[in-house]
Amino acid sequence: MTTTPVRLPEHLIHPFAPAGRANPHPAYRWLRANDPVHYDAASRLWLVTAHADCATVLRDPRFSAAQGQRERARDDALPPSMLTTDPPDHHRLRAPGALLLGPAAVRPLGVHLAADVDALLDRLPTDRPVDAVADLGxxxxxxxxxxxxxxxxxxxxxxxxxxxxxxxxLDPMVPPARAALGRSAAGALTHYLDGHTTRALLEGLRVPLTALAADDRLSRAEMLGVLNLAVIGGWQPLAESIGNALHLLLPDRPAVARLAQADEDAARLAVDELLRLEAPIPFTARVTTERVELRGGELPPGARVLAVLTAANRDPDVFTDPDALRLDRNPNPHLGFGGGPHFCLAAPLVRQTAALLLPRLVGRFPALRGPAGAPDWDQCLVPRRLRALPIDLGGEL
Ligand code: HEM
Structure with a gap:
């Protein structure tokens, strides 16, 4: 175990400090190289930044998600969920979730989502600059x-x-007043989803939600927990992934041109590469149930650990030229969707959706450009998001 706490050098800003949030990558690069299992005295969290160690944190049963996510679950405000449960209970809550988000549930949505994307592009405003966050994501x-x-x-x-x-x-570090608002909003969301589910079943809607709701493996509260988690854990990361992706993509004109011609497989590789470089969920929490020896250092029992996915995703031991955008990177074992038992249940849906949007967007508006100057990153830590990304469509093909 490290006895003398390691400090970030003076010229690097702490990634959680307001001034460090816009560009946390230099600090994470230093930590990964110099102290890959780092005790952060300010937050009293252990930051794990190397890819191999992060993969262990996500997969090894000695790291409890139930304990790690407890703070985010904020007492009893949210219904029980698979994210806040460890195996074997976790499997019981997750398995029926496939009816909502598994490949067989989401594949048939593809044709409808393609139509939705086309309609969204048709509706883009022409009388004012388009904001990739508000108008697309x-x-x-x-x-x-x-x-x-x-x-x-x-x-x-x-x-x-x-x-x-x-x-x-989603953000474990919001101030208490905002956290209280988030708690009551989660309650209102559950209430809305409860009423909507009842109506959808009565009307005989044939959608993934009614398939899940008609399944008897989960109680009503547990089923609502899955829906609630799908919205709280997914709506904003999905929305924000589009701005993050375009911010990375648009300056790289050859990449834009290649993506415009990409088939579905190539578009999915591109989506993974964009998620690798700017993961909307930059880290996730666990607590050790016993002492654990990682490659980069040792953790005591009860350690509050953050697997820093965004640092792992740029680990040069795993990714050649890790800070570069390579749309055809394959294999791409990034951890942007997590890993192990809690691997994002919606990864197929996210890949399918972004792979529908991005080639259509840049194919239709080949001169599309992003703003000059520094990106406008929001202060929140999770999800990593831009406040806005004004884009110039530059004329339709
Ligand atoms: C770009 C968008 C997304 C990203 C980057 C993302 C990322 C992640 C990550 C990193 C985890 C693992 C958390 C952990 O291990 O503690 C996760 C879990 C999860 N995600 Fe996503 N997610 C995205 C979108 C979505 C969407 C759209 C949905 C639902 C419609 C969703 C549903 C879930 C669920 C249910 C889990 C929990 C799985 C479990 O605990 O077994 N995600 N996601």
């Missing part, structure tokens, strides 16, 4: 949930407002 994410849940058009605004407000629960 958010409506796309809402369209995805409309298909998953069978939401009627007249309720999309309400759903989106609830999803945005409840997403505060």
């Amino acid at each position: 958010r409506p796309l994410a809402t369209a995805v949930y409309a298909r998953l849940f069978g939401l009627p058009a007249e309720q999309l605004q309400r759903f989106e407002a609830l999803a945005r407000a409840a997403s505060v629960n």
